[in-house]
Amino acid sequence: MTKGITFEPVNGEGLRIGIVKARWNSQYTDPIAQGVLQALYDSGVLAKDVVELEVPGAYEVMYGAKHLIDTNQVDAIVCIGVLIKGESLHFEYISEAVSLGIKDLNIISGVPVVFGILTCLNEAQAEARSQGESNHGYPWGQTAIEMALLCKS
Numbered sequence: 001m002t003k004g005i006t007f008e009p010v011n012g013e014g015l016r017i018g019i020v021k022a023r024w025n026s027q028y029t030d031p032i033a034q035g036v037l038q039a040l041y042d043s044g045v046l047a048k049d050v051v052e053l054e055v056p057g058a059y060e061v062m063y064g065a066k067h068l069i070d071t072n073q074v075d076a077i078v079c080i081g082v083l084i085k086g087e088s089l090h091f092e093y094i095s096e097a098v099s100l101g102i103k104d105l106n107i108i109s110g111v112p113v114v115f116g117i118l119t120c121l122n123e124a125q126a127e128a129r130s131q132g133e134s135n136h137g138y139p140w141g142q143t144a145i146e147m148a149l150l151c152k153s
């Protein structure tokens with residue numbers, strides 16, 4: 001169950017949804033992607049209308065999303081990545097770049113791009129947000145459908 005937000009039931013049939021997933025920390029990004037898929041299917045999105053793309057790390061999800069937009073393959077996208085803070089400043093640079101990059105895609109492209117990026121201080125935080133009832137993928141999938149419908153309205 002997601003804290004603080006509810007979603008109205010919607011019909012996602014006919015919507016084309018992209019999932020761009022980073023392979024870094026795949027023990028977390030894989031179940032999150034499953035959560036996104038479950039939400040899409042529960043709302044009627046057809047398997048043939050889901051485009052899944054893998055990229056190496058969170059830094060690359062922006063390029064993957066832009067590719068799907070430029071090739072007109074989707075009506076909305078969920079970018080999935082898990083950044084875990086280490087000892088260097090890498091985490092800060094990548095987190096900020098991905099956050100701003102996804103914001104730019106939303107504003108410039110007109111295609112909704114969901115910020116499915118976990119920025120965690122440790123593995124426990126990533127674990128807690130990617131598994132079972134608290135898997136953030138499900139509400140991110142619902143968000144993509146809602147925004148795709150808004151875009152088409």
Ligand code: DLZ
Pocket residue numbers: 022024025056057058059060081082083084085086090091094
């Ligand atoms: C290099 C790097 C590091 C240190 N940590 C992560 C991480 O926690 N999560 C993630 O998705 N990617 C990480 N990366 C890889 C970068 O996202 C990117 O793939 C490389 O810097 C190459 O552009």
